[in-house]
Amino acid sequence: MSELPHCHPSPSDVKLAGMKNHSPAPSRLRVEAGQCSLCGPKEQNEDCTGVRVPDDAVVATKGIAAVVADGVSAANGGKVAGEMCVQGFLSDYFCTPETWTVKTSAQRVLDSLNRWLYGQGSAEGFSDEKGYVSTHSSLVLCSRTGFIFHVGDSRIYRVRDGEIEQLTRDHRSMVSKASFLNRAMGLSLNLKVDYREADLQVDDLFILCTDGVHDFISDQEIRKLADSEGCLDDIAAAMAQRALDSGGDDNTTCVLVKVESLPDSNYEEAQRVVSERPFPPLLAPGMKIDGLEVEEVMVESKRSQLYRVRDLNDGRMLVMKTPSVNFKDDPEYIERFAAEEWVGKRVEHKNLVRVIDRDSKPTFLYYLMESLDGQNLADWLHGHQGRPPIDEVVAIVRQIVSGVRALHRKEVLHQDLKLENIIVDAEGKVTVIDYGSCRIAGLRERLGRQDDDALGTLDFSAPEYRMPTSSRIGPRADQFSIAMIAYHLLSGGKCPYGEKWAKAKSPKDFSQLEYVPLYHHYPMVPVWLDGAVARAVEIVPGARYQGMSEWVYDLEHPSDSYSMASYLPLIERNPVKFWQTVSAVLAGIIILLLVIK
Template structure:
């Protein structure tokens, strides 16, 4: 069963010479419905301005079009904010061009229905209501100021100010819910009691939208009247937003050995096995192409299965030569997924084999990883486990980032198979329980490059379940004096204890590596002694100093 919504809308000019309201909805199907949901929006152009209608229509059409072009890995709030931010900038710039377009702005109330949850975005004094079990709840707050001569004055609208602040809220959907989006011409005339009274009469969404608008007109509405009604007819059985969730119903394959065949795939080698996961190198018998098959051990729990599905979902959306690509396999009868195979070895395997990375090679590898991280972060994905084991260098010298098994995305919160991260590469804030971020990914890369150059960790190896104390890191030149000063500055900035002292983005760190000695970073200032010494030690020194002064004073008094 999928999410099924019935939608109806009605808009009339009323006593105004022109209808400045605009409403619209997008009702996708298939994967787009699961990933992005249904989007509904109502806008009311700011009254008294010739271009109010144009602002309303431009904003609604722009949101309905561009929201579905944002990455699936973005959260709903992030996607809407990015789209509305661009639309707002255009309106502000366009309004400043001529006298005729001055003041061009609009309210906006938008609603996304996805899976079993609703999410709204709101600016201005249009409204969104939820009618459930004969109870009417207003979900939005009006952005107006009281005025002695006017009924209200907007202090927030799309196009009103260069900086747009959008209200967001979300909640659970229930079958039978009615969501009603309306302009102030309707709600200001009917009031909450009148709106509830119309909805209580029942009917299909088109009839309800028309009844709300006509009732408002009959009661003397002084503005355009627009209503959009969405009725929830059925909900999906699972909250997973992607059709890959259907893979949960598949059974796990048995433990495979070299030579075994499954769905037209022959196992050539067992690449890796952990407590939960299994990786095989397989050959597609029909094409002869080598692939990597990833699955779970038989008996894996539902959380592990959901995490594997999520990993495949993320990997499908990271289309880049710096990552293995997911291969569609129509004959799949068990729970696994296929990736491209690349001959080569991980950086960890090369370190273990005794390979010594020179400075030029490490800088080149660092630039490659930063480009890959930039791709992930722009998609709203945090890797959470950057380390030499997950960086693969193929026989052609192309570096790829592996294993999105514990990656997190803005768009959905899935449970991971393992605790995210490897202690020796984890940023200090992660040990305090703070969530992983782009900054912690860059920290892990800094530790990785440090290790490739020196074969040491900045704070020594950290064991699982250990709560380390992060003092000053050992400068990499202590182990390898030939590291140039500019590169040491980049590494120390990447692994700074405080996130605010690190690079803000992968692109900023990449620029520092690419500039190198031509435009070097300054070495970070060494903190004063009072910041580096623990409080207990300072207290002990002060106590000893006090005792010494007392002894000296006693000697002088004699």
């Protein structure tokens, strides 16, 4: 990993900051970077810069990051704040889960840093503007997009085709002809960071600089200097020195990042995967591949195959999933298949199936999972003659929720929660399987797109998949699917909305659906439990539980919010009204008969 923090150097240190990252390999994100920070006439340099270029595998998921910060000189902790805004960001950002989007990763890191800076200043008794305060401008290049995070009056420019564009805006206010920061890291507990995305092109040059530079040389002069001959370190040094020569009385700091190559498009990348790892043929018991012997053909479908295999090296049993040759020319299918393995290796939880790594590199396109003992929920329900104990159902739901929440913490939606994808062993342990339909926020961002269509089984998928424009698909969609599973188990295989559910396609169709209480199918289900299930399968996502932990609590604890009265028949809920209604109907019938005679 190449890491280039650059804090408070003297002019003689400038050339040590240089870096050029070359590689003959195509279809990769490659940059050249240079930086310089000069103290100028001030006693100490409170600016800080850094560039981090990780290994290729991490570049593909987290990108390349460049940061500049300007510790506020009027603040007592300005120097420390500037260093934290650079070093803390570069360290913590690359430690966030790879499944998170760049935006989520960076913003959570910045929120954490801001709280630390603000808390440090408060602990030492400084007022807001006198504590640990700094600007922060960071650029993360990932795939074919630049992600910009900015607070304060440092700046980020982009030079493209000879034209310079300022991509950030200064957070300054004028008071009595004096300029003050109105937004900065550590200035207040509630941080508001400007966020912007910019498409990338080869030869784009990004310039990050502090106010010691842009306050003393114009944008056009910065552009002209960017066209100078020489390495980016020398150009950055020339910009910093020019600001001082133009009357600069502040620290002067520049970071330059030039895009040298970009990843291929999704189609080309998928084709590359195919060329490196071809589709395996259809396998049969006794056949061997990469030191794995096929013991059993578990599933063969039009989209994939599952085999139970034995590792000949250590004798353990594993499950191998292979892609269907029907899709060998479909780059989006290949992309999604590769994503299944990627998710399985990055999410570890006792209620999620584990993807297994072996020491030897596979020669075909497949991946391996742990072999599970047990049966899927459909078979489990059949074994209970459609009437499983209620407490066992609640225990199963609790475990499904636990595993799915682990996915959600990684910004991954399962999207195909159904009876066949839940395995229960003899001890009652639940394992969620099949990552084939997962929606991965980080990969959607980096790969450009994944299908937004309903990928799971229609019977258990949330309504928003059939109405993709009506609402944003999020974790509550998985909540709906788990609640549908719970209803299915408790009702002996019924749907909470009856036969009309499968035919509903439009908002009007869904608005006409009516929930059928569980006691209609199984009188032993408590009213409060039915109320919790009913809320989790609400048609409108906002009407469901905000968090699944709240839902599980309501499943396990009687709640007054689900009143018995609303579930009782009218004769028990209001006997007087019931008999009044019956009397009125009978009177009407008598009058009708008299009229007919």
